[in-house]
Amino acid sequence: AQSVAQPEDQVNVAEGNPLTVKCTYSVSGNPYLFWYVQYPNRGLQFLLKYITGDNLVKGSYGFEAEFNKSQTSFHLKKPSALVSDSALYFCAVRELGGSQGNLIFGKGTKLSVKP
Amino acid sequence: NAGVTQTPKFQVLKTGQSMTLQCAQDMNHEYMSWYRQDPGMGLRLIHYSVGAGITDQGEVPNGYNVSRSTTEDFPLRLLSAAPSQTSVYFCASSYKTGETFGSGTRLTVV
Numbered sequence: 001a002q003s004v005a006q007p008e009d010q011v012n013v014a015e016g017n018p019l020t021v022k023c024t025y026s027v028s029g030n031p032y033l034f035w036y037v038q039y040p041n042r043g044l045q046f047l048l049k050y051i052t053g054d055n056l057v058k059g060s061y062g063f064e065a066e067f068n069k070s071q072t073s074f075h076l077k078k079p080s081a082l083v084s085d086s087a088l089y090f091c092a093v094r095e096l097g098g099s100q101g102n103l104i105f106g107k108g109t110k111l112s113v114k115p
Numbered sequence: 116n117a118g119v120t121q122t123p124k125f126q127v128l129k130t131g132q133s134m135t136l137q138c139a140q141d142m143n144h145e146y147m148s149w150y151r152q153d154p155g156m157g158l159r160l161i162h163y164s165v166g167a168g169i170t171d172q173g174e175v176p177n178g179y180n181v182s183r184s185t186t187e188d189f190p191l192r193l194l195s196a197a198p199s200q201t202s203v204y205f206c207a208s209s210y211k212t213g214e215t216f217g218s219g220t221r222l223t224v225v
Binding site for chain 2: 009034036042043044045046049090102103105106107108
C-alpha cells in the first residue's frame with residue numbers, strides 16, 4: 001500500500017539556522033511528491049512538487065526539497081529559517097503513482113522557529 | 116479568481132442533526148475531494164469525484180454522503196452527526212498535479 005511517513009512530530013530550529021523536515025514514501029511506479037504548509041487556522045498551501053527531472057526542487061518562500069530515489073525520501077529544506085516559517089508541514093504522494101489517484105498525506109510535522 | 120470556496124467556516128451541531136458543507140471551485144477542475152483533519156492524524160480522504168456525476172469513497176466515508184451534479188460544486192452531507200465527526204473539513208480541487216485547498220470548515224458536534 002502507498003504510504004508517507006514524517007518521522008518527526010515536531011522540529012525546533014533557531015532563526016537563521018538551516019532547517020530540514022523529513023519525509024519518506026512508499027509507492028508503486030513513479031512518485032509524484034508534494035509539500036504543503038498550514039499556518040494556524042488556515043487551509044493548506046502548496047509549497048512545491050516533484051514530478052520528474054532535477055532531484056532538487058525549488059518552491060515558495062525559499063523552500064526546496066531533495067528527491068532521493070534510493071532512500072525513497074523527499075526532505076524539505078531551507079538554508080535560513082525565519083520565525084514566520086513556524087507552521088505545520090505536510091508531505092504527500094499520489095496514491096497510484098504518476099499523476100493518478102488521490103493524495104496520501106503524512107501526519108504532519110510542526111516546525112517551530114525561535115528568535 | 117476565488118479558487119476553492121467553502122462554507123460555512125464554523126458550525127456547531129447537536130448529535131443526530133444533519134447538515135451540508137458547501138464547496139465550490141471556479142477553476143474548471145474535474146477532480147474534487149473532501150478531507151478531514153484531526154490532530155496527529157494528518158488529512159484523511161472522505162470522498163472524491165473525478166468529474167460531474169462520478170463520486171467514490173475514500174479512506175473514511177462512513178457517515179458522509181456526496182454528490183457532484185456540476186463541475187463547480189461538491190457538497191458534503193453529514194446524515195446524522197456524531198461527536199466523532201468533530202473535525203476540520205477541507206475541500207480540494209485539482210488538475211493533473213497538485214491540489215488547491217479551501218480554507219476549511221471547523222465542525223463541532225455536541
